[in-house]
Amino acid sequence: MALSPESEFVAHVLDIVxxxxxxxxxxxxxxxxxxxxxxxxxxxxxxxxYGSDVPWWRVIRAGGHPPVCHxxxxxxxxxxxxxxxxxxxxxxxxxxRVDYASARWSPGE
DNA sequence: ATGGTGACGGTAT
DNA sequence: AATACCGCCACCA
Numbered sequence: 001m002a003l004s005p006e007s008e009f010v011a012h013v014l015d016i017v018x019x020x021x022x023x024x025x026x027x028x029x030x031x032x033x034x035x036x037x038x039x040x041x042x043x044x045x046x047x048x049x050y051g052s053d054v055p056w057w058r059v060i061r062a063g064g065h066p067p068v069c070h071x072x073x074x075x076x077x078x079x080x081x082x083x084x085x086x087x088x089x090x091x092x093x094x095x096x097r098v099d100y101a102s103a104r105w106s107p108g109e
Numbered sequence: 110a111t112g113g114t115g116a117c118g119g120t121a122t
Numbered sequence: 123a124a125t126a127c128c129g130c131c132a133c134c135a
Binding site: 002027028029032039040041042043044045046047048049051054058059060061062063066067068069070 | 113114115116117118119
């Protein structure tokens with residue numbers, strides 16, 4: 001539901017996510033902003049439905065946390081790509097956290 | 110048109 | 123730090 005595979009919004013979101021280089025990440029909010037909208041949720045919907053064909057693990061939340069229930073799977077990709085991570089031991093009680101400050105990326109870079 | 114639904118964001122408690 | 127709540131936006135019944 002919500003969002004059709006032919007929508008421009010979906011195409012743009014998938015295009016941006018697919019353009020994110022390895023070792024870099026973007027937040028839902030940043031993607032939405034790039035599209036000229038603030039619908040961070042909508043971006044999340046797109047990922048949930050069509051993110052299967054795109055490096056979804058490179059898309060994280062504003063706090064640097066990967067999508068809920070996917071952190072374990074995403075972690076493998078991060079380690080494989082060399083994405084800057086912040087160990088939980090020195091950061092929070094969570095499993096880990098993405099070094100958003102260093103890994104954040106913007107289209108056209 | 111109206112309401113409901115989110116892989117969200119931010120502020121308040 | 124962890125919840126709770128509200129505000130956002132695109133889309134479907």
